[in-house]
Every structure is written in structure tokens, then in C-alpha cells.
Amino acid sequence: MKRIVLACVLALPPLLMSGCQSAYYSAMEKVGVHKRDILVDRVEDTRAAQDEAQEEFASALEQFRTVVNFDGGELESVYNDMQSAYDDSEAAAESVSENIRKVEDVAEALFDEWQDELGQYTNTKLRSQSAQTLKETKSRYKALHISLKRAEAKMQPVLSALKDNTLFLKHNLNARAIGSLKGEFGGIKRDIDRLLAEMQRSIKASDQFIKEMQQ
Numbered sequence: 001m002k003r004i005v006l007a008c009v010l011a012l013p014p015l016l017m018s019g020c021q022s023a024y025y026s027a028m029e030k031v032g033v034h035k036r037d038i039l040v041d042r043v044e045d046t047r048a049a050q051d052e053a054q055e056e057f058a059s060a061l062e063q064f065r066t067v068v069n070f071d072g073g074e075l076e077s078v079y080n081d082m083q084s085a086y087d088d089s090e091a092a093a094e095s096v097s098e099n100i101r102k103v104e105d106v107a108e109a110l111f112d113e114w115q116d117e118l119g120q121y122t123n124t125k126l127r128s129q130s131a132q133t134l135k136e137t138k139s140r141y142k143a144l145h146i147s148l149k150r151a152e153a154k155m156q157p158v159l160s161a162l163k164d165n166t167l168f169l170k171h172n173l174n175a176r177a178i179g180s181l182k183g184e185f186g187g188i189k190r191d192i193d194r195l196l197a198e199m200q201r202s203i204k205a206s207d208q209f210i211k212e213m214q215q
Contacts, residue, residue, distance in 0.1 A: 025109055035110035040213050042106055046099035046148065047206040050199050053092035053155070060085040060162055061192045067169065068182045075173045079166075086159075086166045093155040100148050107141055140212055147205040154195040161188050 025035055063085040067078055114134050121127035165184055169177055 021105060021109065025106075035106055035113065036213065039103065039106045039110055040210055042099065042103045043144070043206050043210055043213075046096065046103055047203055047210075049092070049095045049099045050151065050203050050206075053089070053096050054196055054199050056085075056089045056092040057155075057158065057192050057195060060089045061189060064162070064165065064181075064185060064188060068178060068185045070178050075178075079169050079173060082166050082169060086162045089162060090159055093159055096155065097152055100152055103148070104145070107145075111138060111141075137213075140209055144205050144209040147202040151195070151198040151202040154191070154198050158188070158191050158195050161191065 025038070028034070028038060060082075063082050067082055070078055111134070114130075114137075118127055118131055118134070121130065161184070165181055165188070169181065172180075
């Protein structure tokens with residue numbers, strides 16, 4: 001039930017969500033969904049977005065490979081496929097970044113609330129235990145966040161390179177253009193391979209964080 005309610009609220013328009021996060025979190029708590037639950041769900045959503053992005057970037061690389069191996073036929077059709085692959089990769093990258101921002105927002109709200117509520121304890125032993133748990137949770141989140149941002153940072157350079165080559169093909173639909181792109185393929189393949197590896201590390205970090213938060 002909590003998951004269904006959360007999914008419905010997350011379907012609200014982004015601008016509405018960003019403008020009333022405090023009210024949103026308060027509304028979710030009233031139905032039994034706390035910031036900790038929302039954080040886990042958003043990390044799961046980010047993981048799913050990274051999975052999708054991995055597929056799209058890998059597909060774009062294969063489409064680029066098709067272009068540089070072009071051997072007759074409709075070159076414009078090949079360009080259209082390459083443009084489509086770039087567009088899909090760009091959309092997937094934007095989804096990853098959007099989900100990371102949502103993770104950051106709820107994490108900040110969770111930790112601020114937790115820190116404030118430590119002052120409400122009258123039992124010093126329980127306050128100390130809660131403070132230690134907060135410290136450990138912050139540490140785990142920091143490691144996850146670093147991993148997420150590291151993978152995110154590798155997306156834009158790859159997108160820029162894909163866009164440059166897509167535009168070049170658009171403006172030069174001829175065999176000479178294919179020859180020029182062949183010289184670019186190795187570098188783009190290397191960068192995409194590194195991006196996919198970084199994303200995989202980030203996905204593993206997400207899995208570990210989710211597991212620890214659910215214990």
C-alpha cells in the first residue's frame with residue numbers, strides 16, 4: 001500500500017514536486033511513508049534509470065559501429081538511426097540526473113530532521129545510539145553519493161562526443177564523412193566502456209546501500 005501511494009505522489013509534475021517538498025514529505029508521513037522509505041525508493045529508481053542508461057549508451061555505441069562500418073545503402077537512413085540513438089541516450093542521461101537530484105533532496109531532508117530530533121531525547125544513552133546510527137547512515141550515503149556523481153560526470157562528455165559525430169554525419173552525408181568518423185570511434189568506445197563500468201560500480205553501491213538501509 002505504501003509503495004502504491006508513493007508511486008502516485010511521485011507521478012506529480014516535477015515543478016509541483018520541487019515547490020512543495022516539505023508539504024510532500026509531511027503528507028507521506030501521514031500515510032506511514034517516512035523520509036527513510038522515500039530515500040530507499042529513490043535510490044531504487046536511480047538504479048533503474050542507470051540500468052536503462054547503460055542499455056541506451058551501449059546501443060548508441062553499436063549504432064556508431066554500424067556507421068563506421070557502412071558499406072553501401074541509404075546513408076541518410078543510417079544517420080537517422082544514429083540521431084535516434086543519441087536522442088535516447090540523452091533522455092536516459094537526463095533521467096539519471098533527475099533521479100540523483102531527488103535522492104539528494106530527500107537525503108538532505110532526512111538528515112536535517114534526524115539531527116534536529118536528536119535534541120528531543122531525554123535519555124542520553126538512546127540519543128547517543130541514535131547519533132551514532134545517523135553518523136553511520138551519513139557515511140554510507142556519502143559513499144553512495146560519490147559513486148552516483150562520478151558516474152553522472154562521465155555521461156556528459158560521452159553525450160557531447162556522440163552529438164559532435166552525429167552532427168558531422170548530418171552535415172556530410174558522404175563516404176568521406178564515414179572515413180572521418182572511423183578515426184573517432186576508438187575514443188568514443190573507450191569513453192563509453194569506462195562510463196558503463198562506472199555505472200555498474202554505482203549500481204552495486206546502490207544495491208549495497210539499499211540492503212543496509214533495509215536491515
